[in-house]
Amino acid sequence: MRDAFGRSENEYSRLVAKTNNKMLNQLWEKKKIPEEAWTDHSLELFLAWLASHDTNNRMDMNPLGAGEREGRVKSAFVRRLHCNLSHGIGRSGNLCEIQPKALGSSMLNCLANEFALHSLHTLGLTCARGALVVPVATGMALMLCMGSWRKARPNAKYVVWLRVDQKSCFKSILTAGYEPLVVDPIRVGDALVTDIERLNALVEEKGEEILCVLSTTSAFAPRAPDDIEAIAAICRTHDIFHLVNNAYGLQSTECIRRLNNAKNSGRMDAFVQSLDKNFQVPVGGAIIATTKQSQAASIAQFYPGRASCVPSRDFVLTCLSQGIRSLLEGFEDQHRLFEKMRRKLRAFADEIGENVYDVPDNKISLAMTLSTIPPEKQTLFGSILFSRGITGARVVMSTTKVSRVENYEFLNFGSHTNEQHGGYLAMACGVGMIDGELDELFTRLSSTYLRFIHKVTHSAKAHSTSFDVDRDEFSETDKD
Ligand SMILES: *Cc1c(COP(=O)(O)O)cnc(C)c1O
Numbered sequence: 001m002r003d004a005f006g007r008s009e010n011e012y013s014r015l016v017a018k019t020n021n022k023m024l025n026q027l028w029e030k031k032k033i034p035e036e037a038w039t040d041h042s043l044e045l046f047l048a049w050l051a052s053h054d055t056n057n058r059m060d061m062n063p064l065g066a067g068e069r070e071g072r073v074k075s076a077f078v079r080r081l082h083c084n085l086s087h088g089i090g091r092s093g094n095l096c097e098i099q100p101k102a103l104g105s106s107m108l109n110c111l112a113n114e115f116a117l118h119s120l121h122t123l124g125l126t127c128a129r130g131a132l133v134v135p136v137a138t139g140m141a142l143m144l145c146m147g148s149w150r151k152a153r154p155n156a157k158y159v160v161w162l163r164v165d166q167k168s169c170f171k172s173i174l175t176a177g178y179e180p181l182v183v184d185p186i187r188v189g190d191a192l193v194t195d196i197e198r199l200n201a202l203v204e205e206k207g208e209e210i211l212c213v214l215s216t217t218s219a220f221a222p223r224a225p226d227d228i229e230a231i232a233a234i235c236r237t238h239d240i241f242h243l244v245n246n247a248y249g250l251q252s253t254e255c256i257r258r259l260n261n262a263k264n265s266g267r268m269d270a271f272v273q274s275l276d277k278n279f280q281v282p283v284g285g286a287i288i289a290t291t292k293q294s295q296a297a298s299i300a301q302f303y304p305g306r307a308s309c310v311p312s313r314d315f316v317l318t319c320l321s322q323g324i325r326s327l328l329e330g331f332e333d334q335h336r337l338f339e340k341m342r343r344k345l346r347a348f349a350d351e352i353g354e355n356v357y358d359v360p361d362n363k364i365s366l367a368m369t370l371s372t373i374p375p376e377k378q379t380l381f382g383s384i385l386f387s388r389g390i391t392g393a394r395v396v397m398s399t400t401k402v403s404r405v406e407n408y409e410f411l412n413f414g415s416h417t418n419e420q421h422g423g424y425l426a427m428a429c430g431v432g433m434i435d436g437e438l439d440e441l442f443t444r445l446s447s448t449y450l451r452f453i454h455k456v457t458h459s460a461k462a463h464s465t466s467f468d469v470d471r472d473e474f475s476e477t478d479k480d
Pocket of ligand 1: 137138139166168169216218219245247248
């Protein structure tokens with residue numbers, strides 16, 4: 001058979017090698033998300049190429065590891081799962097230092113950070129100067145920012161937290177070793193917005209002892225994004241750090257607009273976003289973006305130890321598998337679908353005599369009143385929605401109960417405010433949702449609601465109907 005391979009076949013083979021090399025080298029030279037999507041075949045080639053740079057995969061000689069951490073992986077399955085990349089990222093407690101034994105993993109880490117900045121810029125976040133992909137979720141990433149700032153404000157013991165009822169961002173303050181000073185939002189129209197006056201008074205009073213203000217852009221309606229422009233101005237006047245929790249805010253043009261304005265109008269040091277909520281990768285990573293390049297480096301320096309490269313890897317592969325164009329299209333689809341969700345929810349609310357909260361600045365989440373369901377039945381309604389396969393939509397009841405998060409007490413936790421209300425249903429349109437899912441959501445929501453109302457109004461002893469089965473089988477709210 002060998003005689004059948006002639007000059008043209010050999011030439012073609014050289015072309016294949018050249019093309020593959022060109023593709024990989026260009027990526028490494030540019031360090032930008034390519035315009036066009038890569039095929040799965042190219043992704044495999046890319047990973048094999050990276051792994052070849054790690055010393056334990058050397059082919060020019062037999063590698064001999066004489067250290068305590070040599071990238072050995074016992075299980076062949078686990079090795080395959082990680083595509084022979086086993087060294088992780090970082091070195092002796094600096095996430096951005098190159099690990100000589102693991103050049104491939106270090107290159108992957110570098111690409112992840114570059115892609116993160118590229119994607120933020122492409123989404124319009126011109127205020128970002130540095131970006132760091134960290135192998136921890138949003139709450140822990142917020143903690144890393146605060147921890148890295150400690151030495152800059154040695155007298156600080158407080159972090160001002162603009163209340164948003166989500167436990168991980170609150171706990172990030174405690175984990176960083178600071179005491180939270182809570183500022184509740186105030187009601188303007190239907191929306192819960194930042195109490196700038198109260199924040200100002202607090203900062204005036206305790207300025208020196210405050211490390212930073214922790215604000216939030218993306219939150220469940222009726223909470224609006226914080227007024228980070230005004231907060232940034234206060235932080236600049238008082239020379240304190242400003243950290244923004246932008247957990248799923250990359251999807252919202254309003255969050256992006258505010259972030260850019262905040263940098264121009266005052267001080268904003270860093271904003272943190274979840275990798276999974278924004279880029280559809282498995283949970284485990286976040287992007288810390290900074291408005292000064294040197295800030296990202298100092299947070300990387302603060303990180304204790306080496307880290308998993310899995311979140312960086314999944315993010316890089318996800319960017320390559322889409323290309324910058326369809327990455328953007330995914331976000332544009334969210335903008336369109338959110339408007340559709342709002343139209344549909346308003347139509348549904350009209351039909352059943354409810355109202356959709358008017359929170360124009362929240363372009364991800366919606367809330368609808370539940371006045372037609374007696375308060376004592378609202379939780380049950382939430383658990384039935386869950387049992388019908390609707391996850392993420394949650395019923396928020398008003399409560400005078402006190403909830404504890406560590407040693408801190410909150411009234412009406414879940415509502416972002418102590419203020420009592422009539423109960424509502426909140427839902428979000430996250431990037432990745434598709435038209436069919438949205439249609440099905442409203443079909444199920446509508447049929448479940450009508451059946452529920454029928455039982456509640458037509459059964460004198462509604463509490464003993466078959467709905468109780470649901471209550472036992474399913475948890476009441478999504479605790480996410
Ligand atoms: C998701 C989210 C967080 C962070 O949660 P992690 O599990 O740490 O990623 C923080 N705040 C808000 C508002 C969120 O939605």
